[in-house]
Amino acid sequence: MTDVAYRLDQTGLLVVDPYNDFISDGGKLWPRVREVVQANGCVPHMLEILQAARSAGVRIFFAPHRRWRAGDYNETWKFWAPIQESAARAKVFADGTWGGTFRDEFTPRQGEVVALEHWCSSGFANTDLDVQLKKHGIHQLIVIGMRANTCIDSTVRYAVELGYEVTLVSDAIGSYSWDEMKATLELNAPNYARAIVSTKELVSLIQLRP
Amino acid sequence: MTDVAYRLDQTGLLVVDPYNDFISDGGKLWPRVREVVQANGCVPHMLEILQAARSAGVRIFFAPHRRWRAGDYNETWKFWAPIQESAARAKVFADGTWGGTFRDEFTPRQGEVVALEHWCSSGFANTDLDVQLKKHGIHQLIVIGMRANTCIDSTVRYAVELGYEVTLVSDAIGSYSWDEMKATLELNAPNYARAIVSTKELVSLIQLRP
């Protein structure tokens, strides 16, 4: 699907969870994502897209997962989901640590929007991401980052429910397994994303400015 | 996972999209779901759970997809998702038709809650489902119905983001393919559902009343 035309003043790039714990060697989840992420060039692709979007004047948004802090999650919660229990147990993205810091190349610049932290998987749920997109006049959203069948899938689903037009970049997302990648890219996202493109295609599309 | 204890006065059963177009022979989507739905006994399981929940005093909620009406979707919309384009093209669940009516055995009874119709996949998005659950004091949600990797997956994800504890019943949901079932039951829902059980297990769990 490449019939999407981007109005760049209405287009946002959403970078989901570019934490060291996820996408840097030495991160807590790196051993789990390494196989996919190294094979599909996820990190260099994410960076290439970030740079192309900045050059094209596409506004940049970041959707960060809750940085773990003492007392988080189920210590006082009565109801929880397995993914939250895992996050609490592993203390992923711990606040104030290297793992809970964005990988260096993904440090937000002035004028770029870092949404409030999300507790589960959707970058929209219980955060200000939707209002930030609206305040900036965004209708078309390019989604990249981690992890395919959890945060990416949930964020794409929410974006569509909320009325955004979504482009997912197939080789700028990663996951724990190829089965998860396939579930997202072949079974689920084709229902929601208006376009699923490669990094190469995307960069070409947003360079062709009107 | 069978360590969930249900407080029945805080438990709701959510039946998603039990339309004739989906789960009855002759429905528009029946040819696509038949293989899975007949093999796993989805419809009789849904019915068995509905009856068990009613007997146990679990309140029943229905999450219906938008019934197609003339002018819906992309005629005036500027942004749309593929799943909405398909729905518009196929006129699924057309309002006022047999296909857009709940299968007979799933007719809501007095005191059962039919949420507002959803435009995409989540029974929560842009509807009153969350407030209806809150008004009835529900915290634990049992999810059954159609279709595994679209409405069921989205509804489960939203439920968890909103703070509900979700139980998914593996043989009371259906889909277009076994790959979709596997994506939902083995890859995605285990992150979100507090329990994934069979109909037999569920019926046993909600009969064991405190």
Add this chain to the structure above:
Amino acid sequence: MTDVAYRLDQTGLLVVDPYNDFISDGGKLWPRVREVVQANGCVPHMLEILQAARSAGVRIFFAPHRRWRAGDYNETWKFWAPIQESAARAKVFADGTWGGTFRDEFTPRQGEVVALEHWCSSGFANTDLDVQLKKHGIHQLIVIGMRANTCIDSTVRYAVELGYEVTLVSDAIGSYSWDEMKATLELNAPNYARAIVSTKELVSLIQLRP
């Protein structure tokens, strides 16, 4: 405040609750709103704005309150608000009755959007109004209708929280008392509405346009 410039393709007119029960002689709430509504010309102003908006190509949206149906509200709800208890007691906007029908001149035309019914006061809460506005590319919202300090105030507050720019038309809203009008127009809405204008000013603003 008249420094708002409207981009008409991004502007929507939102008509809140133009039910006979509210704004027609003989309606259940008419005796309560008559004094204000007759004095400020609310109904003819609403109509004048509707016609001007249609002529200017501004898309029209309607936000209808829940039409009362048997079993609604607190019969099974565990928690309720006084305004909902009143609505249940008085059976206002009863479904299928004249009182629960839009006043004749406000019948929606083809291509105009009627949002899902709201249970309380905000036209956005638990409805599809936000997604409908997004799907039509709306960022600027002109709000008219009933009743100043309940549905209008709540809808304006929600619109702003969600990121819309709001214009409120001071003589195209009504209420039970001048105190309520003053609370809305002088104390509350000035915090949220980007502009509060008269019908005359509004009509002029949306006519002066390419």
Add this chain to the structure above:
Amino acid sequence: MTDVAYRLDQTGLLVVDPYNDFISDGGKLWPRVREVVQANGCVPHMLEILQAARSAGVRIFFAPHRRWRAGDYNETWKFWAPIQESAARAKVFADGTWGGTFRDEFTPRQGEVVALEHWCSSGFANTDLDVQLKKHGIHQLIVIGMRANTCIDSTVRYAVELGYEVTLVSDAIGSYSWDEMKATLELNAPNYARAIVSTKELVSLIQLRP
């Protein structure tokens, strides 16, 4: 209205914006709220309720307004509301300053929940307050803090739209004028709050417990 019975394990106390800028001598907004706040004993009442709630085992939640940071609000926003423009101009609740710190007696304790910061007036909008309340099983919400006709009114309206039962404490809220107090306490909140009580009544109600 004093017919509300509290189930203390389902009851939360919500303290809205107890910033030095609002409720401490020397704060940026103190000159504007002083008259009302000193006359109705708002701050000592807020403290009395906080202590009573802690003693009764009622869980405590805080809803903090966005702490101003460089670049906030309309520098990149295309749409804004007057209240946000004022906040940006006055740099209220500036992050890292005394004014943007909770008044000393209102420092959250371990196990108490500080919701994400809100950009406008509702403690719920674009934050995690709703999910935090759900995760802790809360259905009844006692609301205190600042400022009557903006954050308090919006938070109460949102709470009710979302399905919570609200108690507002009339002498534990403050505002810029008696007109604003009257608008909230006599005209608006009676539609939404299940109970409006004095501090004395509230403390008595949550002490009388099985």
